[in-house]
């Protein structure tokens with residue numbers, strides 16, 4: 074799945090263009106209304122847009138990717154049209170706040186830190202809304218909102234607060250090239266990761282029910298086939314069957330076994346949980362924050378960190394584990410490179426004596442990586 078191509082597809086479609094995927098899904102063909110062609114700065118009304126990675130776009134394929142002119146133009150356009158919006162929160166009136174105390178929110182199990190002062194600033198937060206449907210023998214539909222700061226931290230409780238208040242805030246004009254701090258593509262991967270974890274929690278009851286139904290059906294089928302086999306065994310015993318008659322029963326019994334196997338496989342398919350996440354809206358909220366600089370010391374090494382204090386939630390945003398990408402308030406530092414590790418990765422550090430990040434483990438930056446890490450089998454299908 075290529076999120077930027079998907080993004081382009083939806084943007085063009087929402088603005089009355091005609092779009093068609095290439096079979097390879099590495100590109101799409103678009104027929105653009107004149108205004109859309111102008112806004113996106115495209116040379117012709119009929120264009121091929123590609124992900125720029127493979128030759129799927131063919132000759133004349135215009136790449137959409139980070140740093141491309143097309144994306145620079147597409148983002149502000151998406152903000153003004155369709156199901157995306159950008160807002161700016163007003164600065165809170167109580168301007169002079171008390172000193173921030175990071176130690177009230179963060180812990181440093183193996184390091185010491187010293188505050189280096191803080192300053193007021195702005196930070197962009199992205200709120201993605203996902204339509205989620207879970208299908209097994211039953212169907213469940215939910216909407217999940219996920220908020221990710223543009224430095225890549227998931228701020229879970231923030232999405233609802235922003236959505237609650239954003240309608241009262243001023244619209245924000247996003248200039249081309251302004252969205253730079255971290256690529257939208259990798260932020261989307263973070264959002265998917267947090268959304269999937271959130272969905273996993275909220276579907277716990279649903280999954281329990283599905284598992285219970287599955288178990289009940291397995292029992293029923295196994296009991297049925299057991300009874301059949303027992304009946305035959307009894308008949309063989311009772312009538313002291315031999316020769317051809319015994320042969321026929323034996324054949325029948327192995328046939329039953331195969332039948333049972335295929336019935337159970339059918340059940341497994343019936344109760345397999347299929348999740349569909351469809352991003353349906355995107356909101357960019359520019360929020361006032363205080364950037365709180367600290368100097369972290371671990372043995373002889375030291376490292377500067379910039380913590381984010383969010384003036385909307387009046388609390389610190391979590392920091393992202395540099396090995397697995399989890400949000401964390403407990404920051405363990407590795408010895409060699411002073412990587413920031415969450416408690417789970419710190420456990421790996423203390424048990425194996427090597428830092429997972431130093432060994433090359435890094436947060437997934439693409440949706441495929443997110444799914445792989447969560448053990449979810451990705452399906453290429455998508456609805457348009």
Ligand SMILES: [Zn+2]
Pocket residue numbers: 394395396397398399414415416417418419
């Ligand atoms: Zn971690």
Ligand SMILES: [Zn+2]
Pocket residue numbers: 407408409410411412428429430431432
């Ligand atoms: Zn390390």
